[in-house]
Amino acid sequence: MADENGAKLMGAKRLWLEEEIQDDLRWLYSVKSILHAEVSDFQDVELLETGPFGKVLLLDGKLQSAGADERVYHECLVHPAMLHHPNPKKVFICGGGEGSTAREVLKHKSVEKLVMVDIDKVVCDFCEKHLEDNKDTFKDPRLELIIDDAKAQLEDQEDGEFDVIIGDLADPVFGGPCYQLYTQEFYENIVKAKLAPGGIFVTQSGPAGVLAHTEVFTPINRTLASVFPKVIPYLQHIPSFADCWGWNMAFKDGEAQAPLPVDEIDRRIQDRLSGGSGALQFMDGVAWTGVTSLNKIVRGSLEGEQHILTIASPKFIHGKGVKQVNF
Amino acid sequence: MADENGAKLMGAKRLWLEEEIQDDLRWLYSVKSILHAEVSDFQDVELLETGPFGKVLLLDGKLQSAGADERVYHECLVHPAMLHHPNPKKVFICGGGEGSTAREVLKHKSVEKLVMVDIDKVVCDFCEKHLEDNKDTFKDPRLELIIDDAKAQLEDQEDGEFDVIIGDLADPVFGGPCYQLYTQEFYENIVKAKLAPGGIFVTQSGPAGVLAHTEVFTPINRTLASVFPKVIPYLQHIPSFADCWGWNMAFKDGEAQAPLPVDEIDRRIQDRLSGGSGALQFMDGVAWTGVTSLNKIVRGSLEGEQHILTIASPKFIHGKGVKQVNF
Amino acid sequence: MADENGAKLMGAKRLWLEEEIQDDLRWLYSVKSILHAEVSDFQDVELLETGPFGKVLLLDGKLQSAGADERVYHECLVHPAMLHHPNPKKVFICGGGEGSTAREVLKHKSVEKLVMVDIDKVVCDFCEKHLEDNKDTFKDPRLELIIDDAKAQLEDQEDGEFDVIIGDLADPVFGGPCYQLYTQEFYENIVKAKLAPGGIFVTQSGPAGVLAHTEVFTPINRTLASVFPKVIPYLQHIPSFADCWGWNMAFKDGEAQAPLPVDEIDRRIQDRLSGGSGALQFMDGVAWTGVTSLNKIVRGSLEGEQHILTIASPKFIHGKGVKQVNF
Amino acid sequence: MADENGAKLMGAKRLWLEEEIQDDLRWLYSVKSILHAEVSDFQDVELLETGPFGKVLLLDGKLQSAGADERVYHECLVHPAMLHHPNPKKVFICGGGEGSTAREVLKHKSVEKLVMVDIDKVVCDFCEKHLEDNKDTFKDPRLELIIDDAKAQLEDQEDGEFDVIIGDLADPVFGGPCYQLYTQEFYENIVKAKLAPGGIFVTQSGPAGVLAHTEVFTPINRTLASVFPKVIPYLQHIPSFADCWGWNMAFKDGEAQAPLPVDEIDRRIQDRLSGGSGALQFMDGVAWTGVTSLNKIVRGSLEGEQHILTIASPKFIHGKGVKQVNF
Structure with missing residues (x-):
């Protein structure tokens, strides 16, 4: 049968x-x-x-x-930014139709409003229906799901509206629709403007292993650093992605304490998440120290990176970005 | 969608x-x-x-x-035996649950009764439901489909009952259920006994290209030749099988005229099949000449073959037989 | 070690x-x-x-x-044309740097002069050195090996010079150098002109299985038929080429008896080849009947083919021709 | 050419x-x-x-x-143990015929004697000849290369002889020769005995990603912890190994300060290595913090691990260990 x-x-x-x-x-x-x-x-x-x-x-x-490792990816994407913000109430997700990013955001009890903008209604409906772990996420009353272009929707929001903005978009591949959302113009004119004082932006940033990290991970870092006063790069191996993956977290407030020490991360997880420390599989204070303590090779590349991504001078991943058309 | x-x-x-x-x-x-x-x-x-x-x-x-080439395979399996018999009324198929072999048999207007025995009801139902070309076949009133072991069922039939018996079974793979149906014992004690005077038996006989034809094609030929007075081997390339494929056709009557000449094949196709020559895509008199005019390498192997397959000395295809558990 | x-x-x-x-x-x-x-x-x-x-x-x-099946290919390419000619003394090979085509030609005792033109000296030297079976071929005094463009060299020969011309060239792939050697212009202006009265041209003609034979096999046949009074298409499965392969043999003399019957093929092999019938592994009279007795599908395509290959309207194999840049 | x-x-x-x-x-x-x-x-x-x-x-x-990432692997294998020891003069390598492990050890100016025991002379000669980066290593007068069974040779050494012992052996695969060198018996009876006071043992410990780390990484850690007073597990992604890789470093002296802080690692690299910090590509104080700050999933598995590897109860990697017969 x-x-x-x-x-x-x-x-x-x-x-x-x-x-x-x-x-x-x-x-x-x-x-x-x-x-x-x-x-x-x-x-x-x-x-x-x-x-x-x-x-x-x-x-x-x-x-x-x-299924085997999506929690590792999504905990790395979401919780560092949420935990470094003192009290995140309003959150915006660019992309994220799968629902896992929203699921992690909504674990934070402080969240009052989560706007998630994905272009593809079919993906959202498919994931709501078929991904058991994300079923409740789509029903959460704090979630406002908008089917549209993420850039256009974010542009239409009030300035200073969001405490945390999360980029859960396809990699910048040539001919793909997302490369604009990895440029200085987008970060400067839209993301920074829509962040509230003390706001934090985080974006997935492509492969970040010792061999592939200069493809887009270090250029994205350099680009964010040209717009925001403080940027923290971090990375973690994701088995199903066949490499380490990278993220960059940017602070609107250059005085923000970051990265937070082990104890403070653990305390905030315990206090702020529904379910406390039991809510997370991968991330805690020590793991956070691990993913931010970059090796000498990657640190050297970050220091030497010159490429600022703009509309006029983008950079594309080798055409094989794992994260795909989902903006 | x-x-x-x-x-x-x-x-x-x-x-x-x-x-x-x-x-x-x-x-x-x-x-x-x-x-x-x-x-x-x-x-x-x-x-x-x-x-x-x-x-x-x-x-x-x-x-x-x-779909791309099953008609080539099934026309080669069925029509030579049916056409060489002067007036085939009763036919038995060992295996054939897919329905394509029966479909070709039932094109012959002379057929009054077709017994097809396949072990797997699910396969038969699946193919009746999903293979468009075979839908009508399963509804033909001349077809008696029995879900059982083909060997046991054939053994239970009256002696001299069938004009044509067709072996559409899995290759003899080690540990597989079908190897007994490629032995001298089966051919002598069961197949020959159940054939009517003038009856013809044909069996698929595994790969028959210039490199692989000695695996089972020539031993099956040799084994049939130890039981029947006349055996005709033939072969044809089947793209989806990644090789030429072989068949052996055995005659109970050593005086039968075989192989028939081009014109007689063409005449019988025209006269005896519903739809006449339009009923067939691949086979006609010239094609029949082609598939029976074997090259020197294969003819040499057939002449030199010593191995008679018996229960005690079977031979197995390398374990990768294309035709599989379907007996 | x-x-x-x-x-x-x-x-x-x-x-x-x-x-x-x-x-x-x-x-x-x-x-x-x-x-x-x-x-x-x-x-x-x-x-x-x-x-x-x-x-x-x-x-x-x-x-x-x-090694496993090159003799099947080269015997099919060479011997039908050589055997159908009453007394082939002068032969021209377009391409053939591997040496196997020449090896088969030189088995014919009538041959006095064999001109072989291949563009790549390295291939010729490599094969002379490393292919054991072809070592003696390159030393045969009847062989004149010219390193050059085959078309240019053939054009420079005397009109009516050759009894047999053999095309052992790469398939006509887009952007490849050989497509001109599969056109009406080449056949009409060069090949036909250089053939002596009674001369025969044969060319490899790409894949010819039931699924792929319309790619170039039937267009080449149609093109030759627009130039020569008699053309014989034939095909044989070559395991290492993953398909049946096709050849077309064209006669300058429309009255030539072709295809020859089984006995005559066998007699000529015995009489004309060094080593007699023992010189060939695959080809003899029955095999010849087999390869020329085409099935109904292929014959139908040959009859329906409209495409004449010209410089202005070439046709290319899907880019995956087995035979490669070797002209 | x-x-x-x-x-x-x-x-x-x-x-x-x-x-x-x-x-x-x-x-x-x-x-x-x-x-x-x-x-x-x-x-x-x-x-x-x-x-x-x-x-x-x-x-x-x-x-x-x-070539693309062997330095990452070998720097992780060698330098943590060498740097945590106050003054490593005598070092023993089990396996290591490739020469890269020895190359890293010999960067430490304190080393007076390095015994390396590999079973396969051909591998050693091959690598000396063909691996450019390791040519000088094999000529270093401090290196004593012995072709023999590493376990037997280590057993024959004086008790308390070595400051650092390095296990650069094949993974414990079923039927492989190396599984004994991952057992409590070997660690207790041989390794610990041969270490001088304050000595350190380090061994590669198989894959250590979030999905595969319980295969052998956590059992080796648990086994070492049953013998040594202090064990430090760490891991790093190695692209060519298709996963994170793990190592365990065990201290004979439970009072040893470990892991060392960032500054002390950096200071020792600068002071003790020929070439100072320029001698290393990957490892430094921050990288050391990164590889030892394990995530919550792996830490949980380490805490929960019960399996002590003994001759009577070994555990085998799934048969696909990357490191192979080289003991």
């Missing part, structure tokens, strides 16, 4: 999903079954059961997040 | 089905979507939409037949 | 050579060792020891011929 | 080396050329030029180290 969750391929250790990490490097991971699949106006959306990484969400055939 | 026929993977030129032809030779063909999938007591059954071969039926992850 | 024949990779069942047959179909075959490798001005030249096909010659990473 | 360093495959973006990370996860990386290859009594040894990772050393087809 067919698996009631969808088509099943029991014997199919011979069905492989190929991810071309680079021209000269491929991953193949076994696919056990196609659980769900839809096609939107923007992209194909699939949920597969895989051998090595559990359920994975694909957009246009590219892995977006995997 | 999801394809109404099932899960769709539009962007997935990166989803590959891997067929291990040999230990040291793999095919990967792109999978566009999983159309249908079920699991029976015997095997997994899937229908995939592929790039190179259209819709393919898989049993336990192995390609059984492909 | 290293294999004295070159680098050895004993444990490397995990080193694979990938051949992209089509966008959606890949072969991977295991590589045991890299025996020899050179780089010419035109292409990379390698000899690999593979699992499934023995030693294979690659040009720019594409399989040209494999 | 052939690359003078060996066989060259310029066009071969289609030659792939497949690494089976797990049953359901494969990496394929492009191979540009086979630079050198030998076969020893123990294993095949190859040096390949690859696309993504530069030159890679393979033993029996498994990647041992890659």
Whole structure:
């Protein structure tokens, strides 16, 4: 009988999903079954059961997040910015249709309003329906989900409106729609303007391993540093992304205490999150120290980086960005 | 929106089905979507939409037949035996749950009764439901479909009952259930006994290209020649099987005229098949000459073959037989 | 210790050579060792020891011929034309640097002069040195090897000079140098002019299986038929090419008896070849009948083909021609 | 012309080396050329030029180290133990035939004697000859290279002889020779006995990413903790190993100050290494903080680990250990 969750391929250790990490490097991971699949106006959306990484969400055939390690990614994306802000009440997510970023934000009891803007209604509906862990997220009354262009929507908001803005967008790939959201113009004219005093912006920043970190991670850092008085880069290995991943956290207030020490991170997690420290799997004070204590190779590249990303001089990841059209 | 026929993977030129032809030779063909999938007591059954071969039926992850070329295979399996018999009324198929073999048999207007015995009801139901070209076949009143072991059922039939018996079984793989149906004992004690005077038996006989034809094609030929007075081997390239494929046709009557000349084949096709010559895509008199005019390498191997397959001395294909558990 | 024949990779069942047959179909075959490798001005030249096909010659990473089945290919290319000619003394090969085509031609005792023109001296030297079976060929005093453009050299020859001309060229791939040698202009203005009365031209004509034969096989046939009074198409499965392969043989004399019957082919092989019938592995009268008795699908395509290849309206194989830059 | 360093495959973006990370996860990386290859009594040894990772050393087809990131691995293996010891004069390496571990040890000016014991002379000679960066290492007069079983040789040394002992051995794979060198017995009876007062032992400890760290990383930590008064686990992502990698550093003296603070690490690097801080690419005080500040998932597994590895109750990595037969 067919698996009631969808088509099943029991014997199919011979069905492989190929991810071309680079021209000269491929991953193949076994696919056990196609659980769900839809096609939107923007992209194909699939949920597969895989051998090595559990359920994975694909957009246009590219892995977006995997059951086995999506919490590592999303805890790194969300909690540092939320915890460094003294009292985050209003939050904006660019992209994030999967719902996992919102799920993490809404763990913070201080949050009163979360605006999430994703271009693709089909992705949002698909994830609400099929991702068990995110079902409640989409029902949370604090969440205002808008289906539209994230840049346009953020531009339309009041200046100084948000305590935290989170960029959960596709990598800047050539020809892709998102590269504008990784430019000095966007950071200066829109993001900084919409942040309240003391506000924090964080963005995923592409691969950040010892071999790939100069593709976009260090240019994004340099670009943010040209706009914000303080920027903290950090990175963590994500197995299903086949590399370390990077984030950059930028502070509107240059006097902000950051990075916070171990104890303060742990105290804030305990005090501010529903469920306290039990709410998080990966992140705590020591983990935070780990992800911000960068090695000498990456620190050297950050120091030497000259490239400021602008509309006129963008930089593109090698065309294989893991995070895909989802803005 | 999801394809109404099932899960769709539009962007997935990166989803590959891997067929291990040999230990040291793999095919990967792109999978566009999983159309249908079920699991029976015997095997997994899937229908995939592929790039190179259209819709393919898989049993336990192995390609059984492909929309792009299944007619070539099934016309070669069925029509030579049917056409060489002067007036085939009763036909028996060992296996064949897919329905394509029966479909070809039932094109012959002379057929009054067709007994088809397949072990797996799920496969039969699946193919009746999902293979458009075979839908009518399963409804033909001349067809008696029995879900059981083909060998046991054939044994239970009256002696001299059938004009044509067709072996559409899995290859003899080690540990597989079918190897007994490729032995001298089966041919002597069961097949020959159940054939009517003038009866003809034909069996698929595994890969038959210039490199692989001695695996089982020539031993099956030698084994049949130890039981029947006349045996005609023939072969044809089947793209989705990644090789030439072989068949052996055995005559109970050593005086039968075979192979028939071009004109007689063409005349019989025109006279005996519903739809006349338009009923067939691949086979006619010239094609028949082509598939029976074997090259010097294969003829040499046939002449030199010593191995008679018996229960005590079977021979197994390298474990990668294309045709799979379907007996 | 290293294999004295070159680098050895004993444990490397995990080193694979990938051949992209089509966008959606890949072969991977295991590589045991890299025996020899050179780089010419035109292409990379390698000899690999593979699992499934023995030693294979690659040009720019594409399989040209494999020890396991190159004799099947070259016997099909050479002997039909040589045998159909009553007394072939002068032969011209376009391409053929590997030496195998010349090896087969020189088996014919009637041959007095064989002109072979290949663009790449490195390939010729490499094959003379490393292909054991072809060593003597390059030393045969009847062989005149010219390193140059085959078209230019053929054009410079006397009109009516050659009894047999053989096209052993790369497939017509887009952007490749060989497409002109598959056009009506080349056949009319050069090939036909250089053939002596009664002369025969034969050319490899790309894949010819039931799925791929309309790519270039039927257009080449149609084009030749617009120039020559009689053309015979034929095909044979070549395992290492992953498909059936096609050839077209064109007669300057429309009254020539062709195809010859089984007995006459066998008699001429016995009489005319050094070593008699023992000189050939694959080809004889029955095999010849087999390769020329085309199935109904291919015959239908040949009959319906409209495309005449000209400089102005060429046709290209899907970019994956097996035979490569070697003219 | 052939690359003078060996066989060259310029066009071969289609030659792939497949690494089976797990049953359901494969990496394929492009191979540009086979630079050198030998076969020893123990294993095949190859040096390949690859696309993504530069030159890679393979033993029996498994990647041992890659030019692109071997310094990250070896700096992590060697320097923490060397730097935490107040004055390391005598060092012992189990395995390490590649020479990179010795190269890093010999950067420490305090070292007077380095004993390195590897079973395979061919590997040592191969690496001395072909790995440019390690050529001088093998000539250093402080190095005593012994070709033998590392366990037997260490057992034969004087008790209390070494300041630092380094385990650079193959992972404990089932049926492999090295699993005994990851047991309580070996640590208690041999390693601890041979360490001088204040001595430090460090061993590579297999994959340590958020998904794989419980395979052997946490059991090795638990086993060392049953023998030594202080053990420090740490980990770092190594791209060519397709995961984070783990090490455990064990102190004979439970009062030793460890981990050292950032400034002290930096000071010791500057003072003690030939070349000062310029001698290292990856490691410094901040990097050390990063690799020892483990995330909550891994810390939880370390705390919960119960398995003590003994001869009677070993544990094996899934059969795909990256580090291979080299003891």
